[in-house]
Amino acid sequence: MIRQNSVLRRWRRWLILFLAADLFAAGFLFYRYMDSYVPDQLYAVVGETEEISLPFGCETEESREVLQVTNKESGFSMVSGSTGNYQVSVKLFGVVPLKNVDVRVIREMKVAPSGEPIGIYVETNGLLVLDTAEIQGEDGLTYAPGENILRTGDYILKWNNNPVPTIAKLNQAIQESGRKKVAVLIRRGNENLKVAMKPVQATDHTFKIGTWVREDTQGIGTLTYVTEDGRFGTLGHGITDADTGTLLDLQGGELYRTRILGITKGASGEPGELQGYINMVADNEIGEITKNTSLGVFGKMKQAAGEAYAGEALPVGMKQEIHQGDASVYVNLDGMAKSYRIRIEEINMNSTDNKSMVIRITDSRLLSMTGGIVQGMSGSPIIQDEKIVGAVTHVLVDDPTKGYGVFIETMLSQ
Numbered sequence: 477m478i479r480q481n482s483v484l485r486r487w488r489r490w491l492i493l494f495l496a497a498d499l500f501a502a503g504f505l506f507y508r509y510m511d512s513y514v515p516d517q518l519y520a521v522v523g524e525t526e527e528i529s530l531p532f533g534c535e536t537e538e539s540r541e542v543l544q545v546t547n548k549e550s551g552f553s554m555v556s557g558s559t560g561n562y563q564v565s566v567k568l569f570g571v572v573p574l575k576n577v578d579v580r581v582i583r584e585m586k587v588a589p590s591g592e593p594i595g596i597y598v599e600t601n602g603l604l605v606l607d608t609a610e611i612q613g614e615d616g617l618t619y620a621p622g623e624n625i626l627r628t629g630d631y632i633l634k635w636n637n638n639p640v641p642t643i644a645k646l647n648q649a650i651q652e653s654g655r656k657k658v659a660v661l662i663r664r665g666n667e668n669l670k671v672a673m674k675p676v677q678a679t680d681h682t683f684k685i686g687t688w689v690r691e692d693t694q695g696i697g698t699l700t701y702v703t704e705d706g707r708f709g710t711l712g713h714g715i716t717d718a719d720t721g722t723l724l725d726l727q728g729g730e731l732y733r734t735r736i737l738g739i740t741k742g743a744s745g746e747p748g749e750l751q752g753y754i755n756m757v758a759d760n761e762i763g764e765i766t767k768n769t770s771l772g773v774f775g776k777m778k779q780a781a782g783e784a785y786a787g788e789a790l791p792v793g794m795k796q797e798i799h800q801g802d803a804s805v806y807v808n809l810d811g812m813a814k815s816y817r818i819r820i821e822e823i824n825m826n827s828t829d830n831k832s833m834v835i836r837i838t839d840s841r842l843l844s845m846t847g848g849i850v851q852g853m854s855g856s857p858i859i860q861d862e863k864i865v866g867a868v869t870h871v872l873v874d875d876p877t878k879g880y881g882v883f884i885e886t887m888l889s890q
Contacts, residue, residue: 514566515825517578519794519885524584525555528796530566534574537565543579556581585888588786589857589864590699590708591806591813593736595754596773597694598715598729598765602631602663603646606688606719611678619676622687626671627664629722632689634661641727643691650675650683663725690717693724696734696752697773698807698855700867700887702786706777708763709890710855712867712882713830714770729765731775732756736809741847742876750809750852771830772855772867772887787813793863795883798823798833803860805837805868807853809845816842820860821878830869833858833881848876858884 513531520526530536530551538552539545543562545554554564564577608622626632632640636658640646657674675683693715700709708731714723734752742748754760762781767774777785787806800823804815822834835858837848846853849871858866858881866881 512826514575515577515796516575517580518796520554520556520579520581521584521794522556522559522581525553526794526796527551527553533569534566535570537567539564543581554579559583585792586789587701587703587792587864587884587888588789589701589806589859590785590787591856592699592785592808593734593750593752593852594697594699594710594762594785595694595732595734595752595756595760596697596710596715596729596765597692597732597754597756598724598768598773599692599727600631600690601725601727602633603640603643603689603691604717604720604722604724605630605632605662606690606717609686609688611676611684611686614677614679614681619686621674621676621685625673626662626687628720629664631663631725632660633663633668636660641691643689646689650685654683690719693717694754694756696750696754696852698853698868699731699785700772700855700857701864701884702777702782704789706779706782707774708777708782708785709772709774709867709887711773712855712869712887713772715768715773723770724768726765726768729768729773729775730756730761731763731765731777731781733760733762736852739809739846739850741845742850742871743847744874744876747871747873748847748850748876750850752852767890769890771882771890774890790859790862790864792884792888793860793865794885795823795825795832795865797863798860798865798883801860802838803835803858803865805835805842805853805856805858807842807856809842815859818858820858820881827883828886830882830886831880832883832886833866834878835868835881836878843877846876849879850876 528551535547536552543556559581562579566574568574605626610618610620613619635649660671660673678684697711702708716723732754734754736752738751740749763777765775803818803820806813817839819836819838856868864884866884869880869882871879
């Protein structure tokens with residue numbers, strides 16, 4: 477009997493421990509869930525009352541100072557008469573600290589949505605290394621002169637202290653070096669490094685370093701917006717190398733007029749594409765590219781082109797104003813930018829990347845022409861409640877009627 481009681485007590489202790497662990501895990505998961513639904517950062521327009529939704533059980537510390545904060549049934553409202561940076565404290569059930577929301581109050585912003593197709597030409601800052609490979613030497617042996625020296629994503633800047641901005645220049649420098657080991661300046665991430673390389677004479681009697689590289693690139697996208705002072709944003713995502721996915725480090729680039737010549741419709745597992753023609757002559761240049769980031773490509777329009785490629789300026793809709801439901805995209809497929817119906821299905825308030833929203837094309841006209849979102853539509857501005865709120869960025873390959881969008885406030889912050 478005594479032994480049986482001892483076993484029961486032991487089992488009770490284990491059950492209590494398991495129960496405590498389950499409660500702790502449940503509480504932690506609940507806390508993480510609530511934290512994910514409370515925004516880390518918000519923009520607000522000076523003088524305008526912003527309504528912010530919060531999950532059940534969350535409330536803020538009310539304030540009547542410069543930033544006036546008032547709890548509501550399902551969140552809080554805030555308004556400020558002056559610009560500045562503030563913090564709003566959010567607590568669970570008014571007791572447990574959950575998060576301090578950074579609030580930046582700015583003046584009203586307006587930008588002109590575009591939706592026009594543009595040709596993009598960019599010059600890389602160096603030669604992008606794609607991969608290294610083996611080559612057969614003139615002596616019949618196999619060599620890999622770039623292996624363990626160069627990495628995918630490196631940029632070759634100089635060969636033997638001489639700049640090599642093009643593949644032709646690099647090849648010429650390699651031939652001039654012959655079998656001589658030379659210093660090569662590369663950029664790896666944010667660091668410049670010097671490495672030593674020795675070309676190998678191949679069976680065709682030329683000298684090679686067994687390295688695949690890429691220089692300039694071009695493509696078609698959709699212009700998202702033009703600001704009053706002529707700055708532009710496009711794509712909603714960065715220009716990356718098609719083979720490696722590396723974000724290209726740009727030396728410069730230009731925007732050009734382009735014409736859509738045809739459309740390959742998207743289908744499940746087969747992304748569609750806008751097919752266009754870019755005539756890269758000076759008369760067709762409409763803007764200069766100055767920045768390539770993961771959130772878009774940015775630069776300055778030429779004055780005349782800025783007016784031609786900009787629609788009517790609209791207020792910028794902040795992420796807290798976006799809601800699930802009907803919206804539209806601007807895109808030019810047949811000579812004029814038009815509005816097509818979409819639906820915003822999901823919103824990630826804490827997104828800092830280019831997949832802030834999930835959208836679905838619902839307009840039968842657009843679906844009949846493209847099958848949904850296709851390559852070349854990246855950058856198409858998203859409009860909701862007469863405000864520009866984002867840009868199309870990606871298509872879901874398995875369902876081309878759906879894709880992702882980026883918050884316009886995120887693009888404008890670059």
